Amino acid sequence: MTYHHSCETYKARRHEGDDLEFEPLSREVIGAAIEVHRRLGPGLLESVYQRCLAIELEYRGIPSRQEVPVPLAYRGQTFADSYRIDLVVDDSVIVEVKSVQRLERVHQAQLLTYLRLTRIRTGLLFNFNTAVLRHGILRMRL
Template sequence: MKKKFSKLSNLVIGCAIEVHKTLGPGLLESTYQQCLAHELRLNGINFQLEYPLPVQYKKIQLDCGYRVDLLIEKEIIIELKSVETLKAIHEAQLLTYMKLADIKHGFLINFNVKLLKQGLKSFVL
């Protein structure tokens, strides 16, 4: 299981790098989201775009309008940004999504950087 997960993570990062290499920084988050979705499709990676994420509160389920940018093979959550600087609130958002969805691995990807490795953060619960 661990090798498959690691391979999937590497494939996803490779797709994000390809999108960034092709487009560069400075575009809207929605553009990167659609292009990353296309790149994932080209690589045969299953995903869900704008995956709805309800909140469980005291035995009731609330649809509060939260959406995960990309849920990859029900194993990885990707939260995309195109901002000048990633902030602690962006990390908290991803970690909360991971807890709510019971997903152990997530990537926070900021495309508004010179090199994608500067905008890529990995989180494991």
């Protein structure tokens, strides 16, 4: 099976002027993440940002689940807790939280794998270890 996916940074999309292509839920999640980053700044652990983002989403009335297990099947064997997704928002957006020097291809591959395994179409990758969060946002779609 072939998967089509697209990646774009939030910054690049905003400068192109077509930010309107982000569905409303993605925009809400991005806004919540920006608020968390505005209040906390860079330099904290990923787990702190993840928890605070979940709190911010709850504050905004947006349902989310943390540390969501993703089963993996291989040759008839299923591994129930092979992976854990940082946040699943409203059962339609996967959010992976990082606090690293810079996002790497392996981070994108991780998010893409989660999208494929769950069949959720939209994923957001946030790197909170940036001076301005919009420089650390990547959106992926299957």
